[in-house]
Amino acid sequence: MNKEAIMKMSGILSAVNKVIPKNPNKIVFYSNMGFRDNAKAVYDYLVSRDCSKYQIVCAVNDWEDFAVRPHPENVQFVSTGAGVKHFFTAKYFFFSFGKYPVKPSKHQVVINTTHGSPLKKIGNYLDDKDYNFFTYVLAASDFFAPIIQKSFGCREEQVKVCGHPRNDAMFVQNDALGQLGFETAYDKVILWMPTFRQSDFLGQDDIKAAEGTGLPILSDRKDMERVNEKLKEKNCLMIAKIHPAQDLSLIDTESFSNIKIVTNARMQATQCNLYELLSHADALITDYSSVYFDYLLLDRPIGFTVDDIDEYMNNRGFVVDDPYELMPGAFINTPEEFLGFVDDLLNGIDVYKEKRQTVNELVNKFEGGRDCERVLEIAGIEL
Incomplete structure (x- = not known):
């Protein structure tokens, strides 16, 4: 199913998503602009720990490049199109670039890790589209929280103050x-x-x-x-x-x-x-x-x-x-x-x-170095 088809069927797919059972041990990562940035940082942190109890699916546009590299047995790389079915059955979902325009089920935790604290206008600062296809979205500080809330058109309680996961790499x-x-x-x-x-x-x-x-x-x-x-x-x-x-x-x-x-x-x-x-x-x-x-x-x-x-x-x-x-x-x-x-x-x-x-x-509310850990705590993922 391509992106245009999903957009046209967003409402129907959101309704279907509400009734499909979720696998409590399934985690999906998504990107349509290369597997990188905050979502990739969370993935790297996760697989560096004992995460064997989880089924991890990476639905990314460059999936073939990653599929041939060494990765844990419980990790699967698929195309963004093939990732749709995994989204519907996953308890946890992370994205930085692109998204599935499907509203999360109350049995899911979908986290928009964003791709940075904005200085330039983004999202609803530029247009009047619906960007709220997540459970939570990250902001780096209390200062940025209302900016992120306006950008993505979400409720105040959906914004979670947490450092950007990608920043952990600067301290290693x-x-x-x-x-x-x-x-x-x-x-x-x-x-x-x-x-x-x-x-x-x-x-x-x-x-x-x-x-x-x-x-x-x-x-x-x-x-x-x-x-x-x-x-x-x-x-x-x-x-x-x-x-x-x-x-x-x-x-x-x-x-x-x-x-x-x-x-x-x-x-x-x-x-x-x-x-x-x-x-x-x-x-x-x-x-x-x-x-x-x-x-x-x-x-x-x-x-x-x-x-x-x-x-x-x-x-x-x-x-x-x-x-x-x-x-x-x-x-x-x-x-x-x-x-x-x-x-x-x-x-x-x-x-x-x-x-x-x-x-x-x-x-920046946090000093940096533990941001991936904080994101997993927000999601409720235990290692």
Whole structure:
């Protein structure tokens, strides 16, 4: 059964779901944009423990890639279409990307783990659709709880304050740099995560694609070369992790010695977890991505490329009136300001530490490291 058919039959399927018995030991994970992020983090935590009493089904669009990898005997990987029947019989269901538009039975626990704390408008901030196909949805703090409630059009009691499960990976020793084939002898590592400028996958281009390098701020090759020379001189590496929806035909991936372009496909092929990679970053450069709320838990410098913030405000918009108040770091509008941020990092200048800590206390209720455990407690899954 395809997505369109399920959408048309949502009401009927929801009624049917109410009367189908649920297996109290069946857990389903769902994703239609690659098995990753918060739902994958909960799965990884679960299978790292003694979960043999549970039947675990992963209904994901890239199921064939995972099916050939080693996994516990009680785990099954199926397509998202084949996962529908498992949803109807499962007591527990987790999703981050996509969903089955079927209302949960009172005998089910369906958890929308989301894919981050939003700064940009999402859900009902943008339209008037029904997004409430879950028992609970996660929010990272009391500040975000009403924002999440409005975004997904749910009741207050459906919002559970809990850190994002994916953040646990930032607190575990790992070899993410080695997995990607990078040396580990750099004095500093900067992770740059630009929002996509043009997308074949989503069919959106409300932000004009940059010419030259295909990246914001350093769109001119000469500016990219200047930054590369600075990094080379100081034995530093900058990794530009490209958004999974980005049109990669715009990106120059090969020309710079100390600026390495990493795609989502490469991350998946090397089984490198983004949040493990974040743990190696001495600084983060991003824009309006939810990743920086997570990175605040590490209390390290953040730079914000805000060259198109007026365009964002006028088009998509933000969930708060003044996004700058939630952005505790240097604002980067030009190549010179980009270089200035890099210089400050290399010289140990950090003037935003106090503001980072203030914002972190607002947006993250928990310190991080036990978020998967908290999610399973919310679901009522015992190990």
